[in-house]
Amino acid sequence: MNRKHLLLAAIIFPAVMAFGQQYGGMWIPTELNEKEMKDLGMKISAKQIFDPSKPSIKDAVVQFNGGCTAEIISPQGLLLTNHHCGYGQIQKHSSVQNDYLTDGFWAKNMSGELPNPGVTVDFIADIKEVTDQVLAGTKDLDAPAAQALIDKNTERVKATFKLEPWQKVVIRPMYYGNKYYAYVIDTYKDVRLVGAPPSSIGKFGSDTDNWVWPRHTGDFSMFRIYADKNNRPAEYSKDNVPYKPKHFLPVSIKDKNENDFTFVFGFPGRTTEYLPAIAVEKVMTDTDPAMISVREVALKTLDEKMRADAETRIKYASKYASVANYWKKWIGEVEGLKKSDAVGKKKQYEQSLVAKNAQIKPTIDELNRLYTEQAPYALNRAYYSEVIRNAETLTLANLYLNFMQNVEAGKMDEKTKTSFTNRLQSFYKDYDAELDAKVTAKLLALYANKTPKAFLPANFDQFADENKNLTAIENWSKNSVVTGRHALDGATASADINKVFANSAELMKALKNDPIIQLAAGMRETYMATSESKFAPLQDQIDVLQKKFMAQQMETDKDRKFFPDANSTLRVTYGQIKGSNPRDAVYYGYQTHLSGIMEKYVPGDYEFDVPKKLIDLYNTKDYGIYKDKTGDVPVNFTATNHTTGGNSGSPALDANGNLIGLNFDRQWEGTMSDINFDPRFSRNIMVDTKYILFIIDKYADAKWLINEMKVVK
Known part of the structure; x- marks a missing residue:
């Protein structure tokens, strides 16, 4: 190595390993860790991020369709989220003849934007802590009585809020029920598709690159919020107008540098940072590996058909991506927990707590006993739930079992029946009975071979051979309501669901004699009884003790600043732009470029x-204002923000609150951050705003959208 390279290494590697943040954090926006944020480089105030009394950044951040996050980037309600968050809507507008998944979609003007019935966006108007009111009178009650009173108190507290017709208030527990917060929510119901790149950009790298760095994915799509003429939420109407936000995010195309401050604002789904060591150990050694093994079989079987048949590829695209997503995440989680010595660190922390507070030891001892006793049931629960979820024929059979139970209990009124048939109709739309017979056959064999006999129905060893299973399922399917092939009054479930359900007595008789229903019923009954x-x-x-353990941690460890686990409520996380050193002798830079796409092509x-067209833009170097100091177009970048599912589509903002990226993934080596955040390995992955605007402008020729934005150069 020459002197120049030695100096470069000396500069880079210490910078990568110097971390100002210790625990990560998903902070309630009214309780930000402002000092650490300022220490890391933030230049705005916490009030500029969240202020219920006047416009602030929170007014540009929404929960998209109940799951992902999205942000407003223009004064006309233009919404940015991930391609994978809008994927279901893009798919619904697609067909073999008009394939927006493959070709992309770009409205030429507002009149060309496509409506999406049922899609909503939620703004958080205010957040109030209501712990004292919700927990009033519960101190000396046992867990069931306390919960009953909490439920009553919660309803009383909700009733004290004065709401507009389009608002609702939701009260959520934090710190395992030690605190409670009320969220006032504005819901908008007219959300239209504006633009989406082709999947070859929006899903570039697809499943191979999912959770992986280096990454080169243009994972974004664009929608617009519409409101009535008074700027209030309204159902879809051609008379609605673009929503005028209280705040929208300026879009920065400035170059990024390592150690730049960044923060992510969004709705992270679920984390469990405060579990005892024994719980983390069971996830790492038992439940994650079980769920991985089930999805691995399902994915391999689906992939073979999807690669060979375009219609199947479109029909199963969204489902396959959903199944693959957590399969790969769990693999990375297991490896990350091992590499970061999560269990060892948890045990050490528990010992330090006991040294400060001896009353914690009985709590930890009892948690160890309960988790150990629960372990075999938890393992079977992981196998059973994943088999039922991924064998769609068994999923359908369980839906019909629910219908049968409701009919027998006299609970199947017309409203419930309509809701049920609508769900089935939607399910059959993207269901291939012949393909799923192969999936189900293989998963039945896996379940038979992996599960102790004590947890299986009698004679279940007959399903240990996947080839025999396939023959049986194909024979059963010829006369099964479940697979949609059974003729019932001249109709099949997959073709005319309402006609099938017209005669409940006849349907109940057919379902009771259906061998697939009988198989699913036997599996369910045995699982419920034994596990x-x-x-x-x-x-x-465990839940009661975990609440106590959480309170004891907060009371005992005065040196630690605690944040609540994610629970799909609005949070702020922060960090710095950084590369990583995930394994010995492996260093990843923090930024990828368009040239990297061509290397993977x-x-x-x-x-x-x-x-x-993207190849042509690359060859001619027609990059406009979107290239960085290297002369290339930046595509993705990484930082130490503590993110999880639900943060998909979240804005990544700079020290001044400008949009610099769109969060869409995490680095595989750090997916254990849901359980054990480690700044050495935990990296979130974002689409660079330069690449987003480059695709909109140069690739899609949709400069009219750029003209709506406030671009910071």
């Missing part, structure tokens, strides 16, 4: 193909 009946009471005891490949 769930033991798992649930133990979990109730595989003509005709469904994951790594590149549209011709």
Whole structure:
């Protein structure tokens, strides 16, 4: 190595390993860790991020369709979120003849924007802590009585809020029920698709690159919020007008540098940072590996058909991506927990707590006993739930079982029946009975071979051979309501669901004699009797102790600043732009570029193909104002923000509150951050705003959208 390279290494590696943040954090925006944020480089105030009394950044951040996050980037309600968050809507507007998944979609003007019935966006208007009111009178009650009073108190507190017709208030527990917060929510119901790049850009790298760095994915799509003429929420109407936000995010295309401050604002789904060591150990050694093994079989079977048939690819695209997402996440989580010595660190922390407060030891000892007792039931629960979820034929059978139970209990009124048939109709739309027979056959064999006999129905060993299973399922399917092939009054479930349900008595008779229903019923009954009946009471005891353990941690560790686990409520996380050193002798830079896309380019490949126009832009170097100091267009970048599911689509903002990126993933080596954030390995992955605007402007020729934005150069 020459002197120049030695100096470079000396500069880079210490910078990568110097971390100002210790625990990460998903902070309630009314309780930000402002000092640490300022120490790391933030230049705005906490009030500029969240202020219920006047416009602030929170007014530009929404929960998109109940799951992802999105942000407003223009004074006309233009909304930015991930391609994978808008994927279901893009798919619904697609067909073999008009394939927006493959070709992309760009409205030429507002009149060309496509409505999406049922899609909503939620703004958080205000957040109030209501712990004292919700927990009033519960101190000396046992857990069931306390919960009953909490439920009553919650309703009383909700009733004290004066709401507009379009508002609702939701009260959520934090710190395992030690605190409670009320969220006032504005819901907008007219959300239209504005633009989406082709999947070869929006999903570039697809499943191979999912959770992986270096990454080169243009994971974004664009929608617009519409309101009535008074700027209030309204159902879809051609008379609605673009929503005028209280605040929208300026879009920065300034170059990024390592150690620049960044923060992410959004709705993270679920984390469990405060579990005891024993719980983390069971996730790492038992439940994650079980769920991985089930999804691995399902994915391999689906992939074979999707690669060979375009119609299947479109029909199963969204489902496949959903199944693959957490399969790969869990693999990275297991490896990350091992690499970061999560269990060892948890045990050490527990010992330090006990040294300060001896009353914590009985709590930890009892948690160890309960988790150990629960372990075999938790493992079977992981296998059973994943088999039912991923074998769609069994999923359908369980839906019909629910219908049968409601009919027998006299609970199947017309409203419930309509809701049920609508759900089935939607399910059958993207269901391939022949393909799923292969998936179900393989998963039944896995379940038979992996599960102790004590947890299986009698004679279940007959399903240990996947080839025999396939023959049986194909024979059953010829006369099964479940698979949609059984003729019932001249109709099939997959073709005319309402006609099938017209005669409940005849349908009930057919369902009771359906061999697939009988198989699913046997599996469910045995699971409930042998596993769930033991798992649930133990979990109730664990939940009570976890609340106590959380309170004890907060009371004992005065040096630590605590934040509540994610629970799909609005949060702020922050960090710095950084590369990573995930393994010995491996260093990843913090930024990828368009040239990296061309390095991965595989003509005709469904994951790594590149549209011709993007190739032409690369070859001619027609980058406009979107290139960085290297002369290339930046695509993705990483930082130490503590994110999780639900943060998809979240804005990544700079020290001044300008949009610099769109969060869409995490680095595989750090997916254990849901359980154990480690700044050495935990990296969130974002689409660079330069690449987003480059695609909109140069690739899509949709400069009219750029003209709406406030671009910071």
